[in-house]
Amino acid sequence: MKGDKKGNVKLVLDKDYQLSKVDERIFGSFIEHLGRAVYDGIYQPGNPLSDEMGFRKDVIQLVKDLHVPIVRYPGGNFVSGFHWEDSVGPRNKRPERLELAWRSTESNQVGIGEFSKWAKKADSSVMMAVNLGTGTISDACNLLEYCNHPSGTKYSDMRIANGDKDPYNIKVWCLGNEMDGPWQIGHKTMDEYGRLAEETAKAMKLIDPSVQLVSCGSSNLQMPTFPQWEATTLEHTYDYVDFVSMHNYYGNRSGDSLDYLAQSNDMDQFIRTVIATCDFVKAKKRGKKDINLSFDEWNVWFHSNEADDDIMQNHPWQHHPSLLEDVYNFEDALVVGLLLITLLKHADRVKMACLAQLVNVIAPIMTDKDGGKAWRQTIYWPFMHASLYGRGTVLVPSIHGSCHETSEHSDVTDAETVSVYNEEKQELTIFAVNRTLDKNVELDADIRSFGESSLIEHIVLENDDLKAVNSSAAENVKPSTSNESTLEGGKLHTVLHPASWNVIRIHL
Numbered sequence: 001m002k003g004d005k006k007g008n009v010k011l012v013l014d015k016d017y018q019l020s021k022v023d024e025r026i027f028g029s030f031i032e033h034l035g036r037a038v039y040d041g042i043y044q045p046g047n048p049l050s051d052e053m054g055f056r057k058d059v060i061q062l063v064k065d066l067h068v069p070i071v072r073y074p075g076g077n078f079v080s081g082f083h084w085e086d087s088v089g090p091r092n093k094r095p096e097r098l099e100l101a102w103r104s105t106e107s108n109q110v111g112i113g114e115f116s117k118w119a120k121k122a123d124s125s126v127m128m129a130v131n132l133g134t135g136t137i138s139d140a141c142n143l144l145e146y147c148n149h150p151s152g153t154k155y156s157d158m159r160i161a162n163g164d165k166d167p168y169n170i171k172v173w174c175l176g177n178e179m180d181g182p183w184q185i186g187h188k189t190m191d192e193y194g195r196l197a198e199e200t201a202k203a204m205k206l207i208d209p210s211v212q213l214v215s216c217g218s219s220n221l222q223m224p225t226f227p228q229w230e231a232t233t234l235e236h237t238y239d240y241v242d243f244v245s246m247h248n249y250y251g252n253r254s255g256d257s258l259d260y261l262a263q264s265n266d267m268d269q270f271i272r273t274v275i276a277t278c279d280f281v282k283a284k285k286r287g288k289k290d291i292n293l294s295f296d297e298w299n300v301w302f303h304s305n306e307a308d309d310d311i312m313q314n315h316p317w318q319h320h321p322s323l324l325e326d327v328y329n330f331e332d333a334l335v336v337g338l339l340l341i342t343l344l345k346h347a348d349r350v351k352m353a354c355l356a357q358l359v360n361v362i363a364p365i366m367t368d369k370d371g372g373k374a375w376r377q378t379i380y381w382p383f384m385h386a387s388l389y390g391r392g393t394v395l396v397p398s399i400h401g402s403c404h405e406t407s408e409h410s411d412v413t414d415a416e417t418v419s420v421y422n423e424e425k426q427e428l429t430i431f432a433v434n435r436t437l438d439k440n441v442e443l444d445a446d447i448r449s450f451g452e453s454s455l456i457e458h459i460v461l462e463n464d465d466l467k468a469v470n471s472s473a474a475e476n477v478k479p480s481t482s483n484e485s486t487l488e489g490g491k492l493h494t495v496l497h498p499a500s501w502n503v504i505r506i507h508l
């Protein structure tokens with residue numbers, strides 16, 4: 001887009017001013033038994049594009065290219081009514097079930113064992129959620145025993161009898177999903193959930209002390225019980241858990257794009273409040289450990305809302321209906337970029353995060369129906385760039401820059417940036433989004449503390465049409481190389497075009 005106005009941002013980056021190492025699990029994602037995520041998305045036996053287990057090889061390749069280190073599974077709202085034992089053992093004996101969260105029919109043809117194998121094929125690991133909606137402490141313990149205990153007990157031997165001699169060794173476990181939400185099957189008050197999660201966590205750590213546990217936080221920033229929910233539930237679970245979860249989805253509901261691009265400020269505020277609440281509980285408990293944040297559902301989600309309501313209300317109980325199939329446009333990709341920058345800026349406390357979700361359901365990867373092609377949505381690109389080049393140490397910059405106001409947000413920076421130093425590769429990456437619609441933002445970065453440096457590349461995602469979308473037929477939104485950057489004597493100068501996602505890679 002062309003800018004007739006000017007903005008600026010000035011950075012001084014010093015390799016000794018470090019915020020935190022990035023936990024690679026911040027680039028996690030999520031696959032739920034919902035819509036066409038599992039069936040049609042990752043699993044499609046009979047398709048020539050699928051392997052001997054029925055997994056789509058083209059989809060696996062697109063996931064691998066994203067370098068997703070951990071995938072949350074099997075829900076989401078789905079998990080709160082999930083009977084895990086239905087999903088293991090001989091396929092022809094697995095029951096069809098009414099799936100209440102999404103009013104669909106679940107065939108259980110993909111279950112715990114298959115998904116563990118899929119995750120391996122995709123070079124990833126599993127973040128497992130247990131059912132604390134209709135489920136019990138023993139359901140959760142039995143599942144952990146099935147997955148992680150070597151042998152010689154009822155559930156570990158059941159896994160072996162089902163063909164999997166080696167334990168799956170799943171290291172991260174979510175204690176339920178969005179239990180504060182009235183829509184959740186088995187929704188609980190904060191004390192009811194806190195007590196159940198505490199006792200479940202205690203028992204799970206007895207089975208396998210090496211697992212990390214995630215206590216359910218609020219379903220979004222607008223929940224009436226936020227942040228008391230975090231304070232009360234963590235008072236119950238503090239001793240046994242390592243993380244509290246955060247979920248939030250964003251969207252351009254009002255049609256005001258400038259304001260939409262400021263919504264990452266809401267994520268920032270949400271994270272700050274949850275950190276403060278975790279630290280309050282730690283202080284109250286005279287605790288020694290920090291509770292870290294697992295932002296295990298985040299993305300843009302609003303395009304498909306009406307269509308989803310129609311399917312669930314008027315056409316329920318289908319097998320893998322087309323639910324939550326948001327088709328993302330260019331401005332959504334900018335927002336995803338801004339959300340990634342926000343997560344990285346909190347890398348000292350946000351240690352895990354999951355782009356929700358991964359395939360077909362509010363996803364960067366889509367597959368056409370009836371065995372058609374797999375393709376990349378607009379949001380695929382910023383996620384891939386962040387996952388590839390955002391590993392290392394987040395730097396604390398000295399930063400000054402111009403700002404603007406939007407209808408709902410004040411003091412909105414014209415450009416949002418974060419810089420990651422990868423010592424091993426001797427690379428520095430500056431991620432930047434110009435979130436104005438009419439200003440060319442001049443970015444100057446002083447990186448002299450790093451010694452000699454040279455520009456590797458300046459990748460840019462831009463488009464004259466904020467509403468441009470991709471499809472299997474046309475990749476209208478894809479990155480290109482910018483020649484706006486110069487780097488001399490440790491001084492970088494560049495121009496960030498209005499409404500653009502920029503990745504400036506520097507060799508040190």
Ligand code: AHR
Pocket residue numbers: 032075076077078177178247297356357
């Ligand atoms: O990701 C879609 C849904 O959003 C999940 O099932 C639920 O946890 C959240 O409300």
